[in-house]
Amino acid sequence: MLSPDPVIEVRDLTLRFGRKVVHDRLNLTVRRGEILAIVGGSGSGKSTLLRMMAMLQPPSAGTVLLLGDEVTSRGLVQNLELRRRLGVLFQQGALFGGMSVLENIGVPLHEHSGLSARLIDEIGCVKLELVGLEANDGLLYPNQLSGGMRKRAALARAIALDPELLFLDEPTSGLDPLSAAAFDELILELKSALDPTIVMVTHDMDSLWQLADRVILLGETRVLAEGTMEEMADSRDPAVMPFFQNPRARAARAAVERSA
Amino acid sequence: MTANLSPSMRNDKQQRATLQIKDSSLICGGDWTVQQLAAFERSLDQLRLPTGPVQIDLRAVRRFDTGGAWVLQRLLLKLAQGQQAVDISGLSAEASGLLKLVSETGITPEKVPGSARSGVLEALGRSSLERALYGIGLLAFVGEMASVWLGQLIRPGRIRWREIAHELGEAGYKALGIVGLLSFLLGVVIAYQGGGQLRQYAASLFVADLVGLSMVRELAPLITAIIIAGRSGSAYTAQIGTMQVTEEVDALRSMGIAPMELLVLPKVLALMIALPLLTVYADIMGVLGGMVMASMQLDVGFASYIDRISIAVSVESYLVGIGKAPVFAAIIATVGCYQGFQVVGSAESVGRHTTLSVVQSIMAVIVVDAAFSVALNYFGI
Numbered sequence: 001m002l003s004p005d006p007v008i009e010v011r012d013l014t015l016r017f018g019r020k021v022v023h024d025r026l027n028l029t030v031r032r033g034e035i036l037a038i039v040g041g042s043g044s045g046k047s048t049l050l051r052m053m054a055m056l057q058p059p060s061a062g063t064v065l066l067l068g069d070e071v072t073s074r075g076l077v078q079n080l081e082l083r084r085r086l087g088v089l090f091q092q093g094a095l096f097g098g099m100s101v102l103e104n105i106g107v108p109l110h111e112h113s114g115l116s117a118r119l120i121d122e123i124g125c126v127k128l129e130l131v132g133l134e135a136n137d138g139l140l141y142p143n144q145l146s147g148g149m150r151k152r153a154a155l156a157r158a159i160a161l162d163p164e165l166l167f168l169d170e171p172t173s174g175l176d177p178l179s180a181a182a183f184d185e186l187i188l189e190l191k192s193a194l195d196p197t198i199v200m201v202t203h204d205m206d207s208l209w210q211l212a213d214r215v216i217l218l219g220e221t222r223v224l225a226e227g228t229m230e231e232m233a234d235s236r237d238p239a240v241m242p243f244f245q246n247p248r249a250r251a252a253r254a255a256v257e258r259s260a
Numbered sequence: 261m262t263a264n265l266s267p268s269m270r271n272d273k274q275q276r277a278t279l280q281i282k283d284s285s286l287i288c289g290g291d292w293t294v295q296q297l298a299a300f301e302r303s304l305d306q307l308r309l310p311t312g313p314v315q316i317d318l319r320a321v322r323r324f325d326t327g328g329a330w331v332l333q334r335l336l337l338k339l340a341q342g343q344q345a346v347d348i349s350g351l352s353a354e355a356s357g358l359l360k361l362v363s364e365t366g367i368t369p370e371k372v373p374g375s376a377r378s379g380v381l382e383a384l385g386r387s388s389l390e391r392a393l394y395g396i397g398l399l400a401f402v403g404e405m406a407s408v409w410l411g412q413l414i415r416p417g418r419i420r421w422r423e424i425a426h427e428l429g430e431a432g433y434k435a436l437g438i439v440g441l442l443s444f445l446l447g448v449v450i451a452y453q454g455g456g457q458l459r460q461y462a463a464s465l466f467v468a469d470l471v472g473l474s475m476v477r478e479l480a481p482l483i484t485a486i487i488i489a490g491r492s493g494s495a496y497t498a499q500i501g502t503m504q505v506t507e508e509v510d511a512l513r514s515m516g517i518a519p520m521e522l523l524v525l526p527k528v529l530a531l532m533i534a535l536p537l538l539t540v541y542a543d544i545m546g547v548l549g550g551m552v553m554a555s556m557q558l559d560v561g562f563a564s565y566i567d568r569i570s571i572a573v574s575v576e577s578y579l580v581g582i583g584k585a586p587v588f589a590a591i592i593a594t595v596g597c598y599q600g601f602q603v604v605g606s607a608e609s610v611g612r613h614t615t616l617s618v619v620q621s622i623m624a625v626i627v628v629d630a631a632f633s634v635a636l637n638y639f640g641i
C-alpha cells in the first residue's frame with residue numbers, strides 16, 4: 001500500500017571526500033510504506049547515501065528531510081529522538097561482541113524504555129522468533145553465530161524498537177542462495193507484520209525482484225534511473241541496460257516469472 | 261509502524277500506558293509502546309486479576325507496538341492458565357495483527373532462557389580452574405616458543421631479521437624519549453630527596469653513591485621495564501588480539517606461516533635486545549639527573565661527582581642491573597603475546613586482555629626483581 005506521503009526527501013544532496021565528488025546535487029524521495037532499493041556499481045555511493053539518510057554521515061551540502069524533520073541542522077538531542085524511530089541493519093551486522101544476542105537486542109530497549117530486565121528479555125525473545133531464530137540462540141555470543149544467524153540477530157536488534165523506517169545495507173550479501181531467499185522471505189513477513197518503510201542497498205537480483213517496490217540506480221554521482229523492477233529491466237537506456245540486461249539479471253527475472 | 265495511528269498523530273505528545281481493573285474487566289489506555297509501558301509494567305506480576313470471565317477493553321489504547329502486544333499476550337497467557345474466558349474489545353486491525361504475530365512466535369515467559377547465575381562456590385571453582393588453565397597455557401606457550409626458537413637456531417635462515425629490526429625501532433628507538441625523560445627525573449628526585457639528609461652529615465659528595473647505586477642496580481632496569489610493559493607489552497596484546505578477532509592469525513596459519521615465528525619471536529628477540537640498551541640509556545640519564553641536581557643543590561661539581569660515581573658503582577652492580585633487563589624483556593613480550601592469543605571474539609575482549617597483559621607483566625617484573633635481589637644477596641654479589 002503506497003501513499004504519496006514522503007518519509008524521506010533528499011534535496012540537492014552533495015557529498016565530497018576531499019576532491020572526490022561522490023554525490024552531486026542528488027534528489028530522491030522515499031514514500032511511506034514502500035520498499036525502496038538502491039542499486040549501482042561498486043563505489044557509486046550507495047552505502048554513503050544510506051548512511052546520510054540514516055544520519056550517520058553529514059552531507060557536504062543539501063538537505064535530508066527525515067520523517068518530516070530536516071536533519072542536517074538539528075541538535076544532537078533531537079536527533080536522538082529521531083534516531084530512535086530508525087533501525088539500521090549494518091552490512092557486517094555490527095553486533096556488540098562482548099554481549100550475548102539477547103543482550104544485544106536489549107541494548108536499545110534498556111536505553112529507551114525503562115522496562116524491567118525480565119520483560120526486555122521476553123520482548124527480545126519475541127523479536128528473535130520473529131527473525132527466525134530460537135529463544136535459546138539468545139544466549140550465544142556473536143562469534144558463535146554463523147553468517148546467516150548473525151544477519152538475523154542484527155535484524156532483530158534493528159527492529160527492537162519497532163522502527164518506522166528500516167535501513168538495510170546489503171542484507172543478503174554473504175549468504176548462500178537458500179539463506180538469501182529465506183532472508184528475503186523474512187523481510188517480506190516483517191514488512192507485512194510491522195509495516196516499516198524500508199530502504200535497502202543490494203546487489204542481489206533475486207532480492208530486487210522479490211522485494212523492491214521501486215528501484216533507484218545510482219551512477220556518475222547522480223540518480224541514473226528510477227522505477228519499478230519491470231521498468232528497469234525493460235529500459236532501453238544505455239546507462240541502465242548493463243545493470244539489468246546481463247545473464248544474472250535475466251536469470252533472476254526468469255525465475256520470478258516462472259514462479260508467478 | 262506503530263499501529264493504529266494517523267500520520268498526524270505520530271508527532272504529538274506521547275501518553276503513558278495504563279491498565280485498570282474494574283470488576284471483571286481490564287481497561288487499557290494510552291500508548292502501549294515500549295517507551296510508555298514502564299508506567300505499570302513492574303507491577304504487572306502483583307496484579308490481582310479478577311476470577312471468572314474477563315473483558316479486556318482496548319478502546320482507549322492509542323498506539324500499540326510489539327512490546328505492547330507482548331504485554332497483552334502475557335496477560336492472555338496468564339488468563340488462559342486459569343482457564344478464564346476472555347473477551348477482547350476495541351482491538352484495531354493493525355493491533356490484532358501484531359497480537360497474532362506475537363502469539364504465533366509461541367514465546368511464553370517460561371521459554372525465555374535465564375542468564376545462568378552461578379553460586380559463590382561455583383564461581384570460585386570456575387575462576388580457580390580458569391587460573392590453572394591460564395598457567396598451563398602459558399607454560400605450553402613458552403614451550404612452543406622455545407621449540408620454534410631452537411628450530412631457528414639450527415636454521416638461522418629462518419630468523420626474521422626484518423621483523424626484528426622493525427620491532428627494535430618500535431620498542432627501542434621510539435621509547436628513547438619517554439625512558440630518558442622519566443629516568444632523568446628519577447635521578448633528580450633521588451638526589452633531591454637524599455641530598456638534604458647527606459648535607460646534614462657533611463657528606464654531600466655521597467649523593468653520587470646514592471644516585472649511582474640505586475639507579476644503576478635497581479631503579480633504571482625496573483622503571484625501564486615498567487615503561488616498556490605499558491608501552492610495548494600492551495601494544496603486542498592489542499595487535500595480536502585484534503588480528504585474532506579479524507581472523508588474520510588464522511589467515512597466516514592457512515598460508516603456512518607460523519604466527520609464533522612471524523608475530524611472537526621477533527617481538528621477544530627484539531625486546532630482549534632493546535631493553536638492556538634502554539636500561540644503559542636510563543642509567544646514563546638517571547646519573548645525569550642526579551648530577552644536575554647535585555651541582556645545583558649541593559654544590560657538588562660535575563667532575564667530582566663523576567669521579568665518585570666511578571668509585572661507588574662497581575662493574576658488578578652495573579652488570580647486575582643490565583643483566584636483569586633481558587629477563588624482564590622476555591617476561592613482558594611473552595605475557596603480552598600470550599594474552600594477545602587469548603583474545604576471543606570481540607573488541608571488548610581485546611581491551612580486557614590488554615589490561616591483563618600490562619598488569620601481569622608489571623607484577624611479574626617486580627616479583628622477579630625481588631627474587632633477583634634475594635638470590636644475589638644469598639650469593640653475596
Ligand SMILES: Nc1ncnc2c1ncn2[C@@H]1O[C@H](COP(=O)(O)OP(=O)(O)OP(=O)(O)O)[C@@H](O)[C@H]1O
Nearest residue numbers: 017018020022040041042043044045046047048049
Ligand atoms: N570516509 C571516506 N573517505 C573517503 N572516501 C570515502 C569514504 N567513504 C566512502 N568513500 C568513497 O566514496 C565512494 C562511495 O563509497 P560507498 O561505500 O558508498 O560505495 P558503494 O556504492 O556502497 O560501493 P559497494 O557496492 O562496493 O559497497 C567510494 O569511491 C569511496 O572510496
Ligand SMILES: [Mg+2]
Nearest residue numbers: 046047048201
Ligand atoms: Mg557499500
